[in-house]
Amino acid sequence: MMRPGDDLERRFDEMLGSYREAVPDPEPSAAFMPKLWQKIDARQNYLLEWKRWTQGFLAGAVAASLLFVVLQVLPKGSADFYTATYLETLAEDQAPERLVYHDVSGDENGARRGPVWLQDLRMR
Amino acid sequence: MLIEFEIVERAKAGDPVAFNELVTAYRRRILGTIARMISRPEDVEDVAQEVFLRLYYSLEQLRSPEVFEPWLYRLTVNAALDYLRKRRRRPESRMADLSEQQMVTADAVAGAKANEEQKEKSRLREFVDSILSRISPEDRTLLMLKEVEGLSLKELEKVYDVNENALKVRLFRARQRALKAFDASREDGPVGKDAKP
Numbered sequence: 639m640m641r642p643g644d645d646l647e648r649r650f651d652e653m654l655g656s657y658r659e660a661v662p663d664p665e666p667s668a669a670f671m672p673k674l675w676q677k678i679d680a681r682q683n684y685l686l687e688w689k690r691w692t693q694g695f696l697a698g699a700v701a702a703s704l705l706f707v708v709l710q711v712l713p714k715g716s717a718d719f720y721t722a723t724y725l726e727t728l729a730e731d732q733a734p735e736r737l738v739y740h741d742v743s744g745d746e747n748g749a750r751r752g753p754v755w756l757q758d759l760r761m762r
Numbered sequence: 763m764l765i766e767f768e769i770v771e772r773a774k775a776g777d778p779v780a781f782n783e784l785v786t787a788y789r790r791r792i793l794g795t796i797a798r799m800i801s802r803p804e805d806v807e808d809v810a811q812e813v814f815l816r817l818y819y820s821l822e823q824l825r826s827p828e829v830f831e832p833w834l835y836r837l838t839v840n841a842a843l844d845y846l847r848k849r850r851r852r853p854e855s856r857m858a859d860l861s862e863q864q865m866v867t868a869d870a871v872a873g874a875k876a877n878e879e880q881k882e883k884s885r886l887r888e889f890v891d892s893i894l895s896r897i898s899p900e901d902r903t904l905l906m907l908k909e910v911e912g913l914s915l916k917e918l919e920k921v922y923d924v925n926e927n928a929l930k931v932r933l934f935r936a937r938q939r940a941l942k943a944f945d946a947s948r949e950d951g952p953v954g955k956d957a958k959p
Binding site: 646647649650653654656657659660661662663664666667670671673674677681 | 785786789790791793794797798801803806807810811814815818819882883884886887889890940941944945948
């Protein structure tokens with residue numbers, strides 16, 4: 639005895655069988671192969687472009703790293719400035735404004751005269 | 763196999779002539795499988811080209827030429843699934859969704875010269891598409907390969923890379939869901955070989 643579900647399945651299978659006949663294997667168009675190769679080339683170009691960018695970025699990163707290493711090694715050339723002590727630097731300094739303070743320390747007789755500009759004021 | 767193993771080996775090594783031969787040998791079969799899976803004649807060639815494009819870039823991963831056909835079917839299933847998922851996200855109005863009046867108008871515009879048999883095939887295609895659109899793209903492709911393409915369980919095992927029992931369960935569930943959708947659609951009218959959709 640046939641159940642209602644069996645009938646449904648039979649009809650479903652028939653429908654799929656008819657569908658197979660209704661949709662045969664289509665013939666490829668004349669442009670199928672040229673379009674396929676165009677797509678392959680386009681993808682290849684994209685991959686090459688991406689590879690080039692990656693390599694460029696990598697080369698830039700390596701160059702930056704090398705530059706950083708070189709900068710770490712080279713600064714020894716200007717080390718004199720930093721190796722002198724504060725007093726040594728002051729002793730070597732011949733800047734004119736220091737002469738003003740030198741005058742404050744006193745004349746040959748030990749009298750305090752004060753800075754030149756102060757003496758000028760007093761004379762007035 | 764539609765071609766010799768040696769051609770597969772040559773294509774795998776990067777020979778474009780061998781790859782051309784390979785595509786020429788299989789393109790019609792792949793076009794047919796895709797046409798029945800996606801039910802959109804206008805998009806079939808694009809999806810088939812995507813299959814061969816993926817084949818071109820993955821051929822070097824093929825372990826041996828003996829598994830070439832299941833490999834190609836797997837690529838076909840994946841490309842069809844991608845297409846169907848994309849289409850699900852972007853629903854379009856199809857003939858099955860149109861009213862009787864709209865269908866008559868569309869038929870008149872699109873196929874004034876088409877004969878009755880072609881119209882019937884077109885309606886059947888639309889009807890099957892409307893039923894299969896109610897199940898998941900995964901169920902749809904599996905059912906198509908088994909019930910319409912006629913692949914054996916052994917072949918499907920290789921395509922899906924799962925064991926027979928798991929495959930049987932998946933097939934049973936897919937069929938049940940499709941039958942449910944078919945039954946629901948029959949409430950609108952009888953469908954089958956002896957009844958027009």
